[in-house]
Amino acid sequence: MKVAIQGIPGSFHHQVALNYFGPQTxxxxxxxxxxVAGAVASGKVDYAVMAIENSIAGAILPNYELIDRYGLYIFAEYYLPISHHLMALPGQQIEDIKEVRSHPMAILQCKKFFQQYPGILLQDDVDTASVAKRISEEKIKGVAAIASKTAAEIYHLEILATDIQTVKDNFTRFILLQKDFPGLKEVPEKASLKIIxxxxxxxxxxxLTLMSDFDLNLTKIQSIPVMEKPWNYAFFIDTEFDDYEKYKIALKAIEEKGGEVRIFGEYHKGR
Amino acid sequence: MKVAIQGIPGSFHHQVALNYFGPQTxxxxxxxxxxVAGAVASGKVDYAVMAIENSIAGAILPNYELIDRYGLYIFAEYYLPISHHLMALPGQQIEDIKEVRSHPMAILQCKKFFQQYPGILLQDDVDTASVAKRISEEKIKGVAAIASKTAAEIYHLEILATDIQTVKDNFTRFILLQKDFPGLKEVPEKASLKIIxxxxxxxxxxxLTLMSDFDLNLTKIQSIPVMEKPWNYAFFIDTEFDDYEKYKIALKAIEEKGGEVRIFGEYHKGR
Incomplete structure (x- = not known):
C-alpha cells in the first residue's frame, strides 16, 4: 500500500498518512x-492525503478543483491539530539560533512566541519540513526550523520548544482520496458535492431551501470563481445528514429540478 | 501617497499598484x-493592494479575514491578467538555462511550455519576483525566473519568452484598501459583505431568498470555517446590483430578521 503526499517526508501530510494508515505506511x-492527484488517477499509488481547509499549504480551492478534474473519490476526512515545534541540530541551544526559516504561514502562526527573541531573524521558506531536512543534511548551525514532530524525528533534529503556535486548537482538515468508489462499508453521514x-x-x-427541507446541513459552501463567465453558478458544498436515504432523495430532487450533481465522496464525519 | 504591497518590487501586487495609481507610485x-493590513490600519501607508481571488499568492480566504480583523475598507477592485515571462541575465539564451525557479503556482501554470525543454529543471521557490532579484544581484547564470514584466524591468533581466502560461486569459482579482470609509464619490454597483x-x-x-427578492446578484459566497463551532453561519459575500437604494433596503431587511451585516466595501465593478 502506497500513499501519495504533497511535500517531503516530515510534512503535515506525512503525519496524517501515518496517523490514518499506521506508522509503517x-x-x-x-x-x-x-x-498527487495525477498519481492517484494513474494508479501509481493507492491513496492520497490532501489538505482541504484552513491549511498552511496554500490555497484550498484548487484542491477541490483537482478532485473534480481527475475524477477522484473522497473516502474519509481527517482533522489534524497543527503543532509547530522549533528544532535545530542536536546540541544547539535557543541562544545559538540567529535565524528561523519556515513556511510564511507557519511563521505567522508562531509570531507571538518569537516576540521574546527579538534577535532571531524570521525568514520565509518554501515549506516547513524541507528546512528541517536542509539543516540536517548540510549541518547548518545557528538556524532553526519550525516543523512537525515527525520532521524532527526523520531528520534527527532536537526540539528546542514545543507547540509554539499562538492559537493552540488550530486544526487542518485533510481528505483521503482514491481512484474509484470503494463501495460503502458503513452508512455515511457526510458528503462533498459539486452542484451546478x-x-x-x-x-x-x-x-439551499430544497436541501434544508431534506434536513441536509451545510458545513461548507464555496462558489467557484469562473472569471470568464461571472457567476456561473457552480458550488463546492459539504453537507452532513442523519438520514442517508433522505439525502439520496434530496440529490434526486435537485437533479429533477435541473441541477447537476457530482459526488466527490460520501464518508464518515471526522473526529 | 504610499501604497502597501505584499511581496517585493516586481511582484504582481506591484504591477496592480502601478496600473491603478500611476507609474510614479x-x-x-x-x-x-x-x-500589509497592519500598515494600512496604523496609517503607515495610505492604501494597499491585496490579491483576493484566483491568486498565485496562496490562500485567499485569510485576506477577507484580515480585512475583517483590521477593520479596513475596500474602495475598488482590479482585475489583472496574469502574464508569466521567462527571464534571465542579459546575454543568456534559452539553451543556456539549466534551471527555472519560481512560485509553485507559476510553475504549474507554465508547465506545458517547458515540455519542449525537458533538460530544464523546474524548482519551487518562495515567489516569482524574488528569484528575478536574486539572479540579478548574484549574477546567477544558467538559472531563469518566471515573473512579471515589471520584475524584468526592475532587475534588468532579459525576457527569453513572453506569455508562457498555458491559460492565456487568467485573471487575478485584487482589491484596493484604505483605513477609513472614504465617502462615496459615485454610486456603487458592487459590495463585499460579511453576514452572520x-x-x-x-x-x-x-x-439568499431575501437577497434575490431585492435583486442582489451574488458573485461570490464563501462560508467561513470555524473549526470549533462547526457551521457557525458566517459568510463572505460579494454582490452586484443595479439599484443602490434597493440594496440598502435589503441590508436593513437582513438586519431586521436578526442578521448581522458588516460592509467591507461598496465600489464600482472592475474591468
Missing part, C-alpha cells in the same frame, strides 16, 4: 497537489 | 498580507 512524496445550477435569479436560494 | 513592500446569521435550519436559504 509507505508514502510517495510529490512536489505539487496536481502531481441554472443561471437564474434566486436559483442558489432555491437549491 | 511609491510602494511599500511587506512580507506578509498580515503586515442565526444557526437555524434553512437560515442561509432564507437569507
Amino acid at each position: 509507505e508514502v510517495a512524496p510529490y512536489r505539487t497537489f496536481e502531481e 445550477i441554472s443561471n437564474e435569479k434566486g436559483s442558489l436560494a432555491k437549491l | 511609491e510602494v511599500a513592500p511587506y512580507r506578509t498580507f498580515e503586515e 446569521i442565526s444557526n437555524e435550519k434553512g437560515s442561509l436559504a432564507k437569507l
Whole structure:
C-alpha cells in the first residue's frame, strides 16, 4: 500500500498518512497537489492525503478543483491539530539560533512566541519540513526550523520548544482520496458535492431551501470563481445528514429540478 | 501617497499598484498580507493592494479575514491578467538555462511550455519576483525566473519568452484598501459583505431568498470555517446590483430578521 503526499517526508501530510494508515505506511512524496492527484488517477499509488481547509499549504480551492478534474473519490476526512515545534541540530541551544526559516504561514502562526527573541531573524521558506531536512543534511548551525514532530524525528533534529503556535486548537482538515468508489462499508453521514445550477435569479436560494427541507446541513459552501463567465453558478458544498436515504432523495430532487450533481465522496464525519 | 504591497518590487501586487495609481507610485513592500493590513490600519501607508481571488499568492480566504480583523475598507477592485515571462541575465539564451525557479503556482501554470525543454529543471521557490532579484544581484547564470514584466524591468533581466502560461486569459482579482470609509464619490454597483446569521435550519436559504427578492446578484459566497463551532453561519459575500437604494433596503431587511451585516466595501465593478 502506497500513499501519495504533497511535500517531503516530515510534512503535515506525512503525519496524517501515518496517523490514518499506521506508522509503517509507505508514502510517495510529490512536489505539487496536481502531481498527487495525477498519481492517484494513474494508479501509481493507492491513496492520497490532501489538505482541504484552513491549511498552511496554500490555497484550498484548487484542491477541490483537482478532485473534480481527475475524477477522484473522497473516502474519509481527517482533522489534524497543527503543532509547530522549533528544532535545530542536536546540541544547539535557543541562544545559538540567529535565524528561523519556515513556511510564511507557519511563521505567522508562531509570531507571538518569537516576540521574546527579538534577535532571531524570521525568514520565509518554501515549506516547513524541507528546512528541517536542509539543516540536517548540510549541518547548518545557528538556524532553526519550525516543523512537525515527525520532521524532527526523520531528520534527527532536537526540539528546542514545543507547540509554539499562538492559537493552540488550530486544526487542518485533510481528505483521503482514491481512484474509484470503494463501495460503502458503513452508512455515511457526510458528503462533498459539486452542484451546478441554472443561471437564474434566486436559483442558489432555491437549491439551499430544497436541501434544508431534506434536513441536509451545510458545513461548507464555496462558489467557484469562473472569471470568464461571472457567476456561473457552480458550488463546492459539504453537507452532513442523519438520514442517508433522505439525502439520496434530496440529490434526486435537485437533479429533477435541473441541477447537476457530482459526488466527490460520501464518508464518515471526522473526529 | 504610499501604497502597501505584499511581496517585493516586481511582484504582481506591484504591477496592480502601478496600473491603478500611476507609474510614479511609491510602494511599500511587506512580507506578509498580515503586515500589509497592519500598515494600512496604523496609517503607515495610505492604501494597499491585496490579491483576493484566483491568486498565485496562496490562500485567499485569510485576506477577507484580515480585512475583517483590521477593520479596513475596500474602495475598488482590479482585475489583472496574469502574464508569466521567462527571464534571465542579459546575454543568456534559452539553451543556456539549466534551471527555472519560481512560485509553485507559476510553475504549474507554465508547465506545458517547458515540455519542449525537458533538460530544464523546474524548482519551487518562495515567489516569482524574488528569484528575478536574486539572479540579478548574484549574477546567477544558467538559472531563469518566471515573473512579471515589471520584475524584468526592475532587475534588468532579459525576457527569453513572453506569455508562457498555458491559460492565456487568467485573471487575478485584487482589491484596493484604505483605513477609513472614504465617502462615496459615485454610486456603487458592487459590495463585499460579511453576514452572520442565526444557526437555524434553512437560515442561509432564507437569507439568499431575501437577497434575490431585492435583486442582489451574488458573485461570490464563501462560508467561513470555524473549526470549533462547526457551521457557525458566517459568510463572505460579494454582490452586484443595479439599484443602490434597493440594496440598502435589503441590508436593513437582513438586519431586521436578526442578521448581522458588516460592509467591507461598496465600489464600482472592475474591468
